[in-house]
Amino acid sequence: MSYDVIIAGAGPAGTAAAITLLNRGRKVLLIDRQSFPRDKVCGDGILPGASALLARLGLEDQMQSANFYPIHGARIYSPNGNKVDWFVRPINPIHKFYIAPRHKFDNLLYQHAKQLGAITITAPVTGVIRTGRTIRGIKILKNNREEKLIAPIVIGADGATSVIYRSLVTQQHRIKPEVIAIRAYLKNFKIIPNHIEAFALKSLFPNGAWIFPTGPNSANVGFGIDIARYQSQNLSMKELLHQFLSDSRIKSRIGLDPNPKDIKTWPYTLSTSQSIQVAYDGAVLVGDAAALMDPFTGEGIKNALLSGIIAGETISDALSAHDISKAFLTKYEQRCEQEIKTTIRRSIKLKNSLVLTPQILNTSIKLMNRFKSPTAKLFNRLSTNFEFLSQ
Ligand SMILES: Cc1cc2nc3c(=O)[nH]c(=O)nc-3n(C[C@H](O)[C@H](O)[C@H](O)COP(=O)(O)OP(=O)(O)OC[C@H]3O[C@@H](n4cnc5c(N)ncnc54)[C@H](O)[C@@H]3O)c2cc1C
Structure with missing residues (x-):
């Protein structure tokens, strides 16, 4: 069997890439070491930006029917025990905020990709196959034997402990989980x-x-x-x-x-201001494999979905242009910079000003409580998909 794209890892990043490619008529092989439904350690928070992307992937109805627990606010405790309460309201009805245990949430994405025609295999990916600098496919372990699978492009969507990332980046340049x-x-x-x-x-x-x-x-x-x-x-x-x-x-x-x-x-690994290379000859990295978790909020599902979508769109264009080179796939890297890294850099700034020391955080939360209305106005200038209410 031949595939246009092999995706290693079927979490939010891998399935978002699969769905995007399948919607463009591409043949996709989706491999995960675990069989679905499977658990993933997470807070299970689906924030409004992520739910808008799920709607873009055609999953709005499935998410609605799953009856995940809705969230309308947050209580934040400072290190000295003070607290501040916020109510939030979506700016647009698609920007929902809910808690979705990953056991169920990821399976909805996985089944959707399967329904659209993804071929799935349950097996651990053990490395990549190269010719010179170009990635030609991957190796998997099946019944204790190594098998080789070939496709024009490989997507590394295998999360924080990514084998694909470790195969592509030399040890000296690797970011380690911290x-x-x-x-x-x-x-x-x-x-x-x-x-x-x-x-x-x-x-x-x-x-x-x-x-x-x-x-x-x-x-x-x-x-x-x-x-x-x-x-x-x-x-x-x-x-x-x-x-x-x-x-x-x-x-x-x-x-x-x-x-x-x-x-x-x-x-x-939380994302840092330094950019890691996400486009290679014949391969790209998405989601946690590309260290795209927001360093301030810890939110990762939105960037996993978004990077998967952008990778899917760029790869489909690359296949049409018969050009799987790093030079072409750098378009994915550039879009990640514009659509993801800009927000990450803003989060780093916010973290560095609010969460520098426990004392600064104590003072910030005290001030937020005292000046709720101006704080809400400030947050609303930064927030693109939900509104903070001062009461
Ligand atoms: C404690 C914690 C709390 C979090 N809370 C939130 C939250 O509330 N909201 C939020 O938005 N984000 C949260 N995140 C971040 C979020 O979990 C990740 O950013 C998100 O899961 C990334 O998606 P992904 O598809 O890149 O990777 P993953 O979800 O990790 O999926 C990777 C997939 O690859 C598979 N895989 C791994 N290695 C191999 C291999 N060798 N071969 C084949 N398959 C492989 C795995 O089985 C898995 O299915 C949290 C993270 C942590 C650690």
């Missing part, structure tokens, strides 16, 4: 209805913890911590999670079943 996260689900938990909670804790600074409601009595909870900081203390990730859950703001809200479920850890 944060480790833990995520669990709580049942019978007293949530703040339709509100996410974000905790800036001194012990995790500059990362934080979250409680995202998945339903009226359940939540996704977790936190991220710099790997260097984690290694310099004595508690395990699980012990740190239990420490967080015994915080007085949380403990009293845990019901009869206090044991968190589906506890998992995950390393990740």
Whole structure:
């Protein structure tokens, strides 16, 4: 069987690329090491920018029918325990904000790609095949034997621990994951209805913890911590999670079943202002494999979807032009700069001014509370898809 494109990884980035290519009549092979539905460590927050992209991919109805838990606001705690509450409202009805457990969410994208004609294989990708500098295909492990699969273009969509990224970039130039996260689900938990909670804790600074409601009595909870900081203390990730859950703001809200479920850890890389190369001869990187997670909010699904869409559009043009060279695929890199990296650089600036030290964050949250209306106006100048309400 011959394919136009091989996509390694069927998360949001890989499936968005697949759907975009399939809608343009391209033959797509979508490979994932896990069979779907599968879990992915995440806060499960689908923010308004991501839901607009899902509508663009034709998934609005599926997302609506899935009845994911809607969010209308956020409570943010500063390191010294002060809090600020925000209500948010979509600017356009397609800009929905909800919590969608990835087990279900990713499967909707995966099944949609399959329905459109993606050929799927469940197997780990182990590396790329090259002729000179050009990527010709990938290697997979099937029944303990290595198989080679060939296509004009390969998309590396295999997430934060990407094998494709590691095959393309020399060790000396590689960005390594710098944060480790833990995520669990709580049942019978007293949530703040339709509100996410974000905790800036001194012990995790500059990362934080979250409680995202998945339903009226359940939540996704977790936190991220710099790997260097984690290694310099004595508690395990699980012990740190239990420490967080015994915080007085949380403990009293845990019901009869206090044991968190589906506890998992995950390393990740936040995007930096330095650009990593995402276009190669015969290959591109998308989503977390291209380190596109927002460094301020931790949001990654939107940029995974957007990079997948842009990659799909550029690759379809490259196939029409019979030109799979890096020179042509650099158009993808340029669009990533304009449509994704600009926002990332703004996030870095915001993070560097608000989250520089715990004291600055304490003061910022105190001031936000005192001057809610001007703060809402300022945020609304930056926000493109939802509006902050001062009350
Ligand atoms: C703790 C945590 C909380 C987060 N919370 C949020 C949030 O609330 N909202 C948000 O928008 N973003 C959040 N993110 C970021 C978000 O999870 C990622 O940015 C997003 O999943 C990236 O999508 P992706 O498709 O690039 O990668 P992934 O979703 O990681 O998908 C990669 C796919 O590749 C497959 N794969 C990996 N290696 C191989 C291999 N060798 N062979 C074959 N297949 C392979 C995997 O099985 C997986 O299916 C969070 C991240 C973390 C770590």
